[in-house]
Amino acid sequence: MDRKIEKKKWNTKRIMTIAGIAAVVILVGGSILFTSGKSKLNVDTERITISDIKKGPFQEFIPVNGIVMPITTIYLDAVEGGRVEEKYVEDGANLKKGDPIIKLSNTDLELSLANQETNVYAAQTQMQISHNNAQQNTISKLNQTADVDNAYREAERLYKLDKHLFEQKAIGSQEFQKAQNDYDYQVRRKKLTAQIMKQDTLLTRQQDAQTSEQYVQMKKTLELMRKKVSDLTVRAPIDGQLTSMDAEVGQNKNKGEHLGQIDVLSGYKVRVDIDEHYLSRIYTGLMGDFSFADKTYKLKISKVFTQVTNGRFQVDMIFVGEVPKGIRKGQTLQIRLALSDETQALLVPKGGFYQQTGGNWIFKLSEDGKTAYRVDIQLGRQNPDYYEILQGLKPGDRVVTSGYDNYGDMQELVLKK
Template structure:
């Protein structure tokens, strides 16, 4: 007789199905957990740098390279072109005002000077000849005038005598009129001689005046030419040190070409190159400092050169107080140039993290120091040592400031010692 067997509740098929569904649910749940939750990364604590947020004095400044230069520099340019014939001193020599440095030769200038001297000598000779001729002419005219005066006096004597004789009817009318005509002729002749003498005197004076003016102009031109030839000997314009001399014997130098410079050793200044990004924030009066040896020296911007070359512009800085005694021309200094006054701020040490985050977030340490999680922040001003924190962190917070290059997109770091 057949017997009804009870149906099994958990057969192999059902068990397999339930196990598959459970595995699928676990897989989906794990995926949701790991994709929606925080991704983590284990990090060796010894390979990171941790900095603590604190309040302190903050001053925005930028590091710039400065070159020590003399306070005053006089450039030596060739006033006239020529060939370098002789050098009296070498680069680096200490000079007194007027000391010769080098001698140039210029045949054209020397020939022009000789021609100018000849022309001046010719004008001077002409002036002397004209003066001599005028004197001789004046003497001749005076002699003629003396003859005319003598003839006039004789004619006047006869005229007066015959006039009386004619009035007494001793002589006739014809004889009287003859002496009268002679007297009038000699009188007109005297007036004419006097006019000729005056005109001749005026003409000679005008001629001599013109020649004097011409002589003065030519003399001035000669003096200028002598100065040009004299400038072929290059001399120190002031007391100082000769530097950057660029001239060798036999070398040809053009007019206006730089020959060297004289550094006046009365003091020093610092010329610094600054990135054009800061040009709107740089102005005379800004302070800077540098350390030399164990001492800190202060500088102040005196002049700003606004011309930008290759993305940079220059400033001249003067020393506040006494300059360093061991400083030398051409020495390079690392100057900290302050862009603002010193204030209190929340500070975060600079580090490699900024390259990956742009200063928008950091990994902030947990209280127990075992983990670090991503935190949004806002930075303000900066200097080579610190960033100014505007929001997102508080004093006492600890932040990983080393590079985040190997952290990827994780949200949390687990620190392993």
């Protein structure tokens, strides 16, 4: 009798198939479960910088370097060209105003001075001769005028007498007519003489004025020539120290060539280089400070040089209040140049986080300090130490300010000690 053989339900093949399907389901489910949460990264707290958010005084400033310079520098240039004949002092000498420094020789200039002096003396002699001639001519005309006046008075007397006698029928008309003609002639002669004398006086005055003006002009030219010759001796224009002297005996110096400079040692200023990026924000009156010998000193911008060279421009700053003792010309100072007034602001210390976040977000620590998670923030002004926080954080918050290079797209940091 045949016996029915029952088919096995759980053979090896079926079991393996079901196990594989289950493994895939578990793997997919685990993956979905894992990716649905926040990505986390374990971080050693000793490898990061954690900073506190606090409210405090904030001032926008930039660090700049300045060179200490004399308060005033006068440049010495050759007013007239010539050969260096003598040096009276050496570089570094302290001078008083008017002290000679070097002497130049210029034969052409000295010869021109001699010729001009000769011309002035000749003009002076000629002017004296012309003046004497004019005086003699005036005296002669005055004598002529006296003769004319005398003849006029005599003719007038005879005319009046003959007129009276003619009216009395004591003399004839012929004699009276002669007296009248003589009188009329002397009247015309007197007027003509007065006119000639007046014109002669005006002409003499004009000639004297022209001659005097020419003489004065020649004397001015002479004085100018003398000054040009005296300028061959270069003298200190002010009290100060001679520096950067560039002249040796026997050298030829052209007109306008630089010879050296005088530094006024009564005070100092600071010449500062600034990046052209800040040109529109720099103006006279801005304040800065620096530390020297464990003390803080203040400076103020007194002059802005707007010319940009190699991406930088310069300003001059003067000391406000006390000047540091022991400061020297050429010394370099590290200055904090303020771009705004000091105000109260919410601050976060500067750190490497900015390079990855651009200041748009930051890792903020949880209250228990065991994790840190992303929060959006908005930053405002900055200085070399802090960023100003406009929103996203509050005083007392703790944040990670070190660099985020190794964090990728992590949403949360698990802090391990």
